[in-house]
Amino acid sequence: MPHQRVSSQSRSTSRRLFLRELAAAALLAGTSNWVRAAHMAGMSMAAGSESMGMGAMGSMLATTPILRHTPSFAGPLPIPPLYAGNRAADGVREYRLAIAAGQAQLSAGLAPTPTWGYRGAILGPSLRIPRGEPIRILVHNGLDQSTTTHWHGAHVPGDMDGGPQSLIAPGRTWHYHYTIDQPEATLWYHPHPNGRTGPHVYAGLAGLYLVQDGSAERLGLPRYYGIDDVPVIVQDRLLDAHDRLVYMPQVMDVMGMKGNRFLVNGRESPVLEAPAGWLRLRLLNGSNARLYNFALSGDRTFYQIATDAGFLEAPVALQRLLLAPAERAEILVDLRHLDGKRLWLRSDSAAVVPSLSTMPMDSDAYDRSVFDLLEIRVGPARAPGGRLPEHLATLANLPEIQRERHFSLQGMMGGMGGGGMAGMAALRKAAAKAPRNGPGGMSMGIGNLPLFTINHLAMDMRRIDFSTTLGSTELWEVVNRAHMAHTFHVHGVSFRIQSRDGREPPPWERGWKDVVLIRRGESVRLAMTFTQPASKAFPFMYHCHMLEHEDNGMMGQFTVVRS
Numbered sequence: 351m352p353h354q355r356v357s358s359q360s361r362s363t364s365r366r367l368f369l370r371e372l373a374a375a376a377l378l379a380g381t382s383n384w385v386r387a388a389h390m391a392g393m394s395m396a397a398g399s400e401s402m403g404m405g406a407m408g409s410m411l412a413t414t415p416i417l418r419h420t421p422s423f424a425g426p427l428p429i430p431p432l433y434a435g436n437r438a439a440d441g442v443r444e445y446r447l448a449i450a451a452g453q454a455q456l457s458a459g460l461a462p463t464p465t466w467g468y469r470g471a472i473l474g475p476s477l478r479i480p481r482g483e484p485i486r487i488l489v490h491n492g493l494d495q496s497t498t499t500h501w502h503g504a505h506v507p508g509d510m511d512g513g514p515q516s517l518i519a520p521g522r523t524w525h526y527h528y529t530i531d532q533p534e535a536t537l538w539y540h541p542h543p544n545g546r547t548g549p550h551v552y553a554g555l556a557g558l559y560l561v562q563d564g565s566a567e568r569l570g571l572p573r574y575y576g577i578d579d580v581p582v583i584v585q586d587r588l589l590d591a592h593d594r595l596v597y598m599p600q601v602m603d604v605m606g607m608k609g610n611r612f613l614v615n616g617r618e619s620p621v622l623e624a625p626a627g628w629l630r631l632r633l634l635n636g637s638n639a640r641l642y643n644f645a646l647s648g649d650r651t652f653y654q655i656a657t658d659a660g661f662l663e664a665p666v667a668l669q670r671l672l673l674a675p676a677e678r679a680e681i682l683v684d685l686r687h688l689d690g691k692r693l694w695l696r697s698d699s700a701a702v703v704p705s706l707s708t709m710p711m712d713s714d715a716y717d718r719s720v721f722d723l724l725e726i727r728v729g730p731a732r733a734p735g736g737r738l739p740e741h742l743a744t745l746a747n748l749p750e751i752q753r754e755r756h757f758s759l760q761g762m763m764g765g766m767g768g769g770g771m772a773g774m775a776a777l778r779k780a781a782a783k784a785p786r787n788g789p790g791g792m793s794m795g796i797g798n799l800p801l802f803t804i805n806h807l808a809m810d811m812r813r814i815d816f817s818t819t820l821g822s823t824e825l826w827e828v829v830n831r832a833h834m835a836h837t838f839h840v841h842g843v844s845f846r847i848q849s850r851d852g853r854e855p856p857p858w859e860r861g862w863k864d865v866v867l868i869r870r871g872e873s874v875r876l877a878m879t880f881t882q883p884a885s886k887a888f889p890f891m892y893h894c895h896m897l898e899h900e901d902n903g904m905m906g907q908f909t910v911v912r913s
């Protein structure tokens with residue numbers, strides 16, 4: 351049986367919290383819209399939580415969307431089309447990505463939802479990018495507002511990176527041209543406009559960017575895209591009574607926008623029909639702020655084969671895998687003897703997510719439970735099937751470290767003891783002014799406020815934080831001084847985690863990465879070599895990838911120059 355949205359396995363405390371919220375929501379259901387119900391239920395939770403001790407402040411800040419529903423798994427998992435581009439007149443492989451508004455069916459029984467997408471109503475094609483071949487990507491902006499497209503994880507120069515400086519005006523086309531030279535990996539692309547990345551991704555703009563160098567074929571991995579090699583883009587969304595997207599309905603959603611509908615490749619509760627054999631899932635946490643502790647029903651073991659930016663040296667057997675926003679992982683699932691069976695990909699969030707923050711309101715009812723994301727129905731085997739290799743890749747050692755840099759992350763709740771009320775007033779003012787020019791009149795939420803900082807500085811596009819040298823190798827130490835977990839992403843490079851709090855990272859984090867989760871109080875050391883130039887006009891970014899944090903200050907800029 352599919353797992354219920356509320357797990358009987360979840361701890362009794364989670365269950366009590368949930369029941370309290372449900373009771374509050376039910377009381378209010380007849381008189382209020384869901385936003386109010388959620389808010390009031392959150393207040394009830396805050397007031398009833400002895401450990402919280404925040405009184406009125408706690409109730410004011412409650413942000414928990416809790417109206418639950420348990421859709422049954424039905425309808426096929428949509429597979430984003432694989433797009434290898436076309437030969438242009440000059441012989442260069444060319445990809446055309448037109449951004450436009452559309453309407454997407456997010457779940458059976460829902461009205462079509464206004465969304466944005468690349469070459470379609472929602473999300474975008476999976477770009478097949480051959481390593482070592484010059485390519486050109488034309489991104490046309492068919493929206494009524496400017497945006498950018500950033501190649502997340504790709505080693506490209508700053509002026510090809512699609513950062514905040516690379517705004518594409520409405521009706522214009524931006525030409526990217528470069529040659530990718532980095533290991534085979536599941537990267538992705540998404541908008542990156544300053545202060546509006548959150549709503550632009552939330553509106554539907556995201557797609558996979560598959561760097562290919564022949565490794566998968568050499569390794570004998572599952573090879574049929576969409577059949578036994580399957581993208582799994584997980585995103586949460588909120589909908590209003592007309593099934594339109596709702597973005598940041600409460601001011602405290604600046605702490606991280608979360609929803610109560612879980613889409614996989616743009617569809618809620620879908621079904622993947624997979625052959626009895628090895629199944630390769632390319633997991634992308636494409637959510638704005640939610641973490642998923644991925645698991646399979648029955649605690650079935652799976653094998654992680656790749657991190658964000660490439661293959662691990664050898665598969666790692668796991669039963670749980672925590673992915674923060676923008677992190678990717680490729681896993682292999684053994685379906686060889688399961689013909690006729692069903693299993694579910696789920697998030698066992700209760701096991702880890704609530705403890706990531708000192709503030710109970712940073713977790714909602716889903717964070718405190720187990721919930722299913724995707725049903726897998728196993729059918730007859732298909733030949734030739736893939737295999738699980740013993741050895742995947744040989745990871746080169748990084749050159750000698752030439753310089754260390756230190757970063758600290760500060761969140762807005764750190765200063766709540768003083769000026770918190772004044773801060774709330776400013777937030778409410780900003781929320782009231784938010785334009786509603788997203789798809790279907792979706793709010794653009796709150797952006798461009800200095801609420802989160804790195805080294806006590808909020809993002810300022812006019813400020814370059816530092817410059818480094820092309821070809822140099824650096825060690826960046828990032829310390830999380832905030833009350834909640836943050837992430838750290840660096841443009842233009844892949845990095846290796848040298849240590850977490852002085853200890854070697856776990857086996858599943860020993861590959862190439864470009865996003866790292868940093869728990870509160872934790873210190874993470876990252877080593878990276880800068881192979882791509884970035885000028886003052888088009889610098890690289892480093893930032894938290896919880897998009898509401900990034901949009902509200904938690905980002906900086908650096909250049910990479912020739913020595």
Ligand SMILES: [Cu+2]
Pocket residue numbers: 835836837894895896899900904
């Ligand atoms: Cu953050």
